[in-house]
Amino acid sequence: MAVSLKFCGGAGTVTGSTHLLSTPKSKILIDCGLFQGKRDEYYKINSYFSFNPHNIDACVLSHAHIDHCGNIPTLIKKGFRSSVYCTPATRDLCHYMLMDSGFVQEEDIKYVNKINKRRGLPAREPLYTQKEAKKALKYLRPIDYHREFPLTKDVTLTFYESGHILGAAVAMLEVKTRKKSIRIAYAVDLGRVDMPLLRNPEIPKDVDYLIIESTYGKRLHDDIKDAEVKLADIITRTIKRGGKIIIPSFALERTQLIVFFISELMRKKKIKKIPIYVDGPLAVNLTEVFRDNAQYFDEATARAFLDKEDPLGYGNITYIKDVNASKKLHGVTKPSIIISASGMCENGRILHHLKNNIENPRNTIIVIGFMAKDTLGKRIVEKRDTVRIFGQLYDLKAEVVLVNAFSSHADKKGLLQYAQGCKGQLKKVFLVHGEPEQLEILRESMRRKLDIKPHVPKKGESVYLKAD
Ligand SMILES: [Zn+2]
Numbered sequence: 072m073a074v075s076l077k078f079c080g081g082a083g084t085v086t087g088s089t090h091l092l093s094t095p096k097s098k099i100l101i102d103c104g105l106f107q108g109k110r111d112e113y114y115k116i117n118s119y120f121s122f123n124p125h126n127i128d129a130c131v132l133s134h135a136h137i138d139h140c141g142n143i144p145t146l147i148k149k150g151f152r153s154s155v156y157c158t159p160a161t162r163d164l165c166h167y168m169l170m171d172s173g174f175v176q177e178e179d180i181k182y183v184n185k186i187n188k189r190r191g192l193p194a195r196e197p198l199y200t201q202k203e204a205k206k207a208l209k210y211l212r213p214i215d216y217h218r219e220f221p222l223t224k225d226v227t228l229t230f231y232e233s234g235h236i237l238g239a240a241v242a243m244l245e246v247k248t249r250k251k252s253i254r255i256a257y258a259v260d261l262g263r264v265d266m267p268l269l270r271n272p273e274i275p276k277d278v279d280y281l282i283i284e285s286t287y288g289k290r291l292h293d294d295i296k297d298a299e300v301k302l303a304d305i306i307t308r309t310i311k312r313g314g315k316i317i318i319p320s321f322a323l324e325r326t327q328l329i330v331f332f333i334s335e336l337m338r339k340k341k342i343k344k345i346p347i348y349v350d351g352p353l354a355v356n357l358t359e360v361f362r363d364n365a366q367y368f369d370e371a372t373a374r375a376f377l378d379k380e381d382p383l384g385y386g387n388i389t390y391i392k393d394v395n396a397s398k399k400l401h402g403v404t405k406p407s408i409i410i411s412a413s414g415m416c417e418n419g420r421i422l423h424h425l426k427n428n429i430e431n432p433r434n435t436i437i438v439i440g441f442m443a444k445d446t447l448g449k450r451i452v453e454k455r456d457t458v459r460i461f462g463q464l465y466d467l468k469a470e471v472v473l474v475n476a477f478s479s480h481a482d483k484k485g486l487l488q489y490a491q492g493c494k495g496q497l498k499k500v501f502l503v504h505g506e507p508e509q510l511e512i513l514r515e516s517m518r519r520k521l522d523i524k525p526h527v528p529k530k531g532e533s534v535y536l537k538a539d
């Protein structure tokens with residue numbers, strides 16, 4: 072039996088990363104992420120696996136983003152009984168990410184069932200509950216970076232830094248065959264070079280096959296160094312006019328990165344020290360995990376934590392879990408910065424902060440992340456005259472500023488550099504985790520600039536991997 076790779080999810084699209092490596096002696100699942108889309112499609116795609124979970128010998132998890140780990144509870148519900156291997160920080164982050172996901176599933180079905188009841192339709196079950204998410208956490212086994220671990224009889228696993236988010240890893244899977252080994256590097260997702268907090272992405276040696284993400288296959292990010300000046304300007308002019316700054320942000324990584332950035336500006340006295348509020352239990356819990364895993368940051372950040380400088384707590388910063396404390400923020404009139412989820416302004420406490428501040432021209436909304444179409448976040452970026460929040464129309468009078476430098480994904484240049492670094496004995500590159508246009512442009516760039524002919528697999532496609 073040959074060695075093969077099946078692209079079960081996250082191929083030809085960004086979310087739902089799930090890939091299956093089959094060898095003569097083992098079946099290894101690489102990531103088991105949630106597909107994110109419209110409700111019916113979401114339930115249909117996420118409740119079905121194109122393999123029998125019972126037959127999987129091991130699962131390798133690259134990082135704690137929900138489009139990579141979010142369907143592990145379903146996998147276990149459907150019969151998976153082996154272990155999920157990830158870095159120690161990923162395990163700690165998954166604790167909160169999966170529990171929050173279970174909560175979101177339950178809330179969504181509660182809402183659906185309310186409508187179904189009115190229409191006389193049968194009640195539906197959530198994809199998984201918080202209880203089932205908790206059960207899934209017991210399957211996570213931590214493996215540190217750079218430690219070669221025998222995953223099954225014929226496959227070893229070594230994690231390398233991916234520089235994407237805390238704990239994220241490039242997984243090197245080495246399949247031992249009768250001839251020679253096959254070395255497969257899974258760089259999904261891949262981070263950026265020289266970003267604050269994190270170490271740089273590492274390139275494993277002797278890569279035969281590279282599976283790499285393509286989220287920004289056609290885009291170039293703004294330089295993170297320019298963001299410092301831009302942020303300082305925005306914050307200072309908002310303070311001068313006596314306004315508040317509202318920052319919608321993803322709870323994981325983006326929140327901690329923006330807190331770090333603003334804290335640095337205050338420490339260097341480039342902006343006035345005004346109160347910062349990080350509002351939301353998930354973001355607060357995840358920030359605690361960051362503090363507990365300080366040894367995984369880049370040297371400067373790790374040293375700052377050791378010296379008890381707390382790069383995520385400098386200045387007048389308040390972390391808020393309690394809903395009543397959050398409500399009290401609405402009464403704050405002095406200049407301050409509020410950072411809250413959700414990142415695309417679709418739900419969560421950010422909606423209350425927007426509702427209370429969006430009509431005041433003294434205030435500023437800083438957009439630091441990608442906004443998908445049909446989201447409130449996108450309508451804010453487009454600077455519409457009015458936007459609907461909780462069913463009511465509000466005039467968009469606050470200043471809106473887009474800072475495009477904080478992405479945790481490599482851009483086109485970074486992806487090309489990484490593939491170039493893998494070249495040596497490289498046999499094939501597979502481009503996944505991208506929308507069709509990004510995939511196509513990246514494929515063409517790799518062909519032209521690196522003389523590599525990558526393959527863009529379709530969802531469900533299988534390919535054979537050869538030892539020679
Ligand atoms: Zn990710």
Ligand SMILES: [Zn+2]
Nearest residue numbers: 136138139260
């Ligand atoms: Zn991803």
